[in-house]
Amino acid sequence: MRDTLKHQGKRNQLLELIASKGIRDKSVLAAIGAVPRHLFMDSGFEDHAYQDKAFPIAAGQTISQPYTVAYQTELLQVKPGDKILEIGTGSGYQTAVLLRLKAKVYTVERQLSLYKKTSLFFKKMGYRPKRYVFGDGYKGLPEDAPFDGILVTAGAPRIPKPLLSQLRVGGRLVIPVGEEEQTMMLITRTSEKEFQRRECGSFRFVPLLEDKN
Ligand code: SAH
Numbered sequence: 001m002r003d004t005l006k007h008q009g010k011r012n013q014l015l016e017l018i019a020s021k022g023i024r025d026k027s028v029l030a031a032i033g034a035v036p037r038h039l040f041m042d043s044g045f046e047d048h049a050y051q052d053k054a055f056p057i058a059a060g061q062t063i064s065q066p067y068t069v070a071y072q073t074e075l076l077q078v079k080p081g082d083k084i085l086e087i088g089t090g091s092g093y094q095t096a097v098l099l100r101l102k103a104k105v106y107t108v109e110r111q112l113s114l115y116k117k118t119s120l121f122f123k124k125m126g127y128r129p130k131r132y133v134f135g136d137g138y139k140g141l142p143e144d145a146p147f148d149g150i151l152v153t154a155g156a157p158r159i160p161k162p163l164l165s166q167l168r169v170g171g172r173l174v175i176p177v178g179e180e181e182q183t184m185m186l187i188t189r190t191s192e193k194e195f196q197r198r199e200c201g202s203f204r205f206v207p208l209l210e211d212k213n
Contacts, residue, residue, distance in 0.1 A: 001043055003036040010050035011037075014066055017052055023070045027078075031100040032070050037063070039125070040091040059111045062206055063091040064153055075174045075186050075200060076149045078103050083130075085144070085166065087137030088153035088208065092118045096127055098151075105129040106144050108137045110209065136211050140166045147171055155182040155205035164195060176205050 015033050023029060038049035040063055048055050054062040064072075073094070078084060080102035089095055089109035098105045107129050109115045115134045122132065133141065137152065138160045145166035152163070152175040163173055167189040176182030184200040 001039055001046065003039065007036060007038055007046075007050070014050045014052060018067045018070050021052075021067050023067070023074060025070075025074045027101060028070050028073050028097075031073070031097045032066060034100055035093065035096045037066065037093055040093040040096070040121070057091045057114070058117055059114045060206075061090050061111065061114060063093050064205070068203060069094050069097055071200075072151055072153070072174050072184070073097055073101070075184070076151055076172055078149060082148040083144075083146075085141055085147045085150045085163075086153065087140075087151070087163075089118055089132065090114065090153065092122055092127065094151070094153055095122075095129055095132075096125075099127055099129065103149075106131045106133070106141055106147070108133045108135050108141065110134070110136055110211070137208065138162065138210055142166060150174070152176065152208060153205065154208035155179070155203075156208040157210075159185070159187070164189070176203050179207075180204075 011033050015029055038046040041049055052067050054065045057063050078101045082103045084098050084103040084105050086107040089107040095107050140162040146168035148171050150163050150173045155176050157179055169189050171189050173187040175185050177185050182203050184203055186198045186200050188196045190196050
């Protein structure tokens with residue numbers, strides 16, 4: 001599959017739609033407009049790629065809805081050169097949006113089959129996260145902390161403490177918290193010991209799974 005004018009046309013329509021739903025950040029819209037979402041899905045599903053919907057990918061997981069990707073990215077306020085940790089690489093679509101914003105991206109996935117598949121895809125497409133780790137996102141990536149931003153792309157029953165401690169002062173954590181339905185939380189580290197919390201609407205994600213060991 002390739003990226004064609006037809007795909008670009010559909011992406012422009014998608015941009016109008018997510019802008020009408022409230023996404024204002026021009027750099028985020030430009031990134032969504034530039035990343036060929038259909039290439040992150042199995043071939044044959046490209047007709048679904050530019051609908052504003054989540055879609056099944058491998059291993060029972062989903063590629064997040066474009067509006068949700070845009071919304072979480074907007075909350076993160078990414079600046080070029082920022083160090084961003086993503087938990088839940090999945091298809092790699094959100095990773096590619098962050099790379100497009102010139103972030104240094106560290107991303108973690110816990111499903112081995114998906115990790116391997118997306119790893120090959122990143123190589124084929126020339127997407128270069130700083131690190132792509134097979135592991136448990138509940139632990140974050142202590143060896144690469146602190147981060148300017150941390151983005152969790154699965155529904156977390158609770159806020160993992162390591163993620164809070166791996167934020168730099170001034171850094172932001174964007175995380176959907178809850179079981180069935182999640183509340184999007186924006187947590188800003190305002191000092192070494194203080195965090196400011198803001199609730200930013202309801203969403204539905206696949207669960208952030210905890211390893212039982
Ligand atoms: N950002 C992805 C969204 C994928 S859905 C995209 O744009 O396609 C959420 C992903 O989180 C799934 O791939 C799932 O396997 C992964 N996940 C779930 N629990 C996890 C954990 N504890 N650590 C890391 N990844 C996890």
